[in-house]
Amino acid sequence: MADRIWNFNAGPSTLPLSVLEKAKSEIPNYAGTGMAFMELSHRSKPYAAVHAEAKSLLFDLFAIPDNFKVLFLQGGASLQFAMIPMNLLGEGKTADYVITGAWSKKALKEANIIASANVAGSSEEHNFNRIPKSEELSFDPNAEYVHTTSNNTISGTQWASFPDTGSVPLISDMSSDILSRKVDVSKFGIIYGGAQKNLGPSGVTVVIIRDDIVEKCRDDISTLLMYKTHVDKDSLFNTSPTYSIYLLKLVLEWVKESGGLSAIEESNEAKGKLLYGVIDSSEGFYRGTVENDSRSLMNVTFRLPSEDLEAKFIAEALSAGFGGLKGHRSVGGVRVSMYNAMPLEGIQALTDFMAHFAGKNG
Ligand code: PMP
Numbered sequence: 001m002a003d004r005i006w007n008f009n010a011g012p013s014t015l016p017l018s019v020l021e022k023a024k025s026e027i028p029n030y031a032g033t034g035m036a037f038m039e040l041s042h043r044s045k046p047y048a049a050v051h052a053e054a055k056s057l058l059f060d061l062f063a064i065p066d067n068f069k070v071l072f073l074q075g076g077a078s079l080q081f082a083m084i085p086m087n088l089l090g091e092g093k094t095a096d097y098v099i100t101g102a103w104s105k106k107a108l109k110e111a112n113i114i115a116s117a118n119v120a121g122s123s124e125e126h127n128f129n130r131i132p133k134s135e136e137l138s139f140d141p142n143a144e145y146v147h148t149t150s151n152n153t154i155s156g157t158q159w160a161s162f163p164d165t166g167s168v169p170l171i172s173d174m175s176s177d178i179l180s181r182k183v184d185v186s187k188f189g190i191i192y193g194g195a196q197k198n199l200g201p202s203g204v205t206v207v208i209i210r211d212d213i214v215e216k217c218r219d220d221i222s223t224l225l226m227y228k229t230h231v232d233k234d235s236l237f238n239t240s241p242t243y244s245i246y247l248l249k250l251v252l253e254w255v256k257e258s259g260g261l262s263a264i265e266e267s268n269e270a271k272g273k274l275l276y277g278v279i280d281s282s283e284g285f286y287r288g289t290v291e292n293d294s295r296s297l298m299n300v301t302f303r304l305p306s307e308d309l310e311a312k313f314i315a316e317a318l319s320a321g322f323g324g325l326k327g328h329r330s331v332g333g334v335r336v337s338m339y340n341a342m343p344l345e346g347i348q349a350l351t352d353f354m355a356h357f358a359g360k361n362g
Contacts, residue, residue: 006346009324010337011197019250038243057252071207072235077175081110087217089115096120096143101152128155130291151177154328156301157294203244271347272297278351285358300336
């Protein structure tokens with residue numbers, strides 16, 4: 001990997017090298033078909049096998065119960081912000097939204113186009129530096145669903161555990177932490193996320209939806225926007241993003257070969273321990289921006305003593321082979337995005353660099 005850098009991009013983000021090499025080796029002739037996978041018809045047998053295998057691997061690895069469907073859609077998580085209220089809300093119906101960052105606000109905005117949604121809790125007044133505490137949440141028992149954002153990619157917070165919403169279905173945007181840790185999927189009505197962080201490249205959005213929620217969905221909206229369409233057609237109502245789904249399958253195979261979700265979770269915990277450990281022991285040189293019990297294992301956000309030092313850190317890091325460390329343009333600072341495909345070795349190398357930089361500039 002001589003010419004590759006440690007890629008800490010927030011998404012699209014680093015992919016396992018073995019996946020890239022396998023994909024490369026299968027261009028231009030996929031499995032003896034005489035064409036690249038991206039040239040195959042989405043109605044062909046070789047494509048159908050990959051589509052089915054990607055689904056089956058996700059069911060196994062994420063321990064998805066049988067009463068759920070897995071859909072491969074397009075439009076990103078952003079289209080799910082709209083599809084969820086379009087399918088589940090309407091005249092006289094409402095939903096609860098917990099606001100933990102910019103992405104939750106975007107989801108709420110879409111819901112308010114269809115209906116009037118409630119804010120069931122928010123950490124905006126704390127600058128999104130933590131997840132609301134359970135006593136700060138108030139749910140409407142008549143809501144159609146409760147929407148949460150599992151991991152807040154920009155501010156660097158993550159729900160340690162999810163709220164109990166009783167019989168109201170819990171929905172979570174897991175764009176930036178899906179398949180990074182064990183989750184009791186049975187507790188959710190819908191889980192969704194773009195693939196471009198933990199699951200593969202951009203272009204495919206995974207939606208995991210419970211059967212009884214599909215039943216409740218509206219069927220008087222545009223065909224392509226109805227969940228029922230995609231459930232009935234097994235995500236093949238129209239041309240699917242075939243190459244993204246093929247890469248998703250390769251990434252899921254890599255997760256399985258790496259030891260499955262337990263091994264991935266352990267690796268993510270080890271990376272978090274190492275990086276937060278270095279931040280906490282830097283005597284204030286590196287300052288974490290979020291409260292300890294809300295810290296994300298996917299996006300680690302911190303500040304340096306000045307914006308000049310932050311710019312210097314990011315520039316010198318890039319020269320030393322560490323890319324993608326600039327915090328989101330709306331918040332500044334430094335952000336280390338370390339999804340599943342970032343090995344512990346990458347965090348070890350980065351923390352060595354951080355210690356050296358603090359020593360020189362502290
Ligand atoms: N939700 C979260 C938590 C995200 O991090 C992102 C993208 N970074 C989105 C939603 C939007 O996803 P997309 O670009 O796939 O629409």
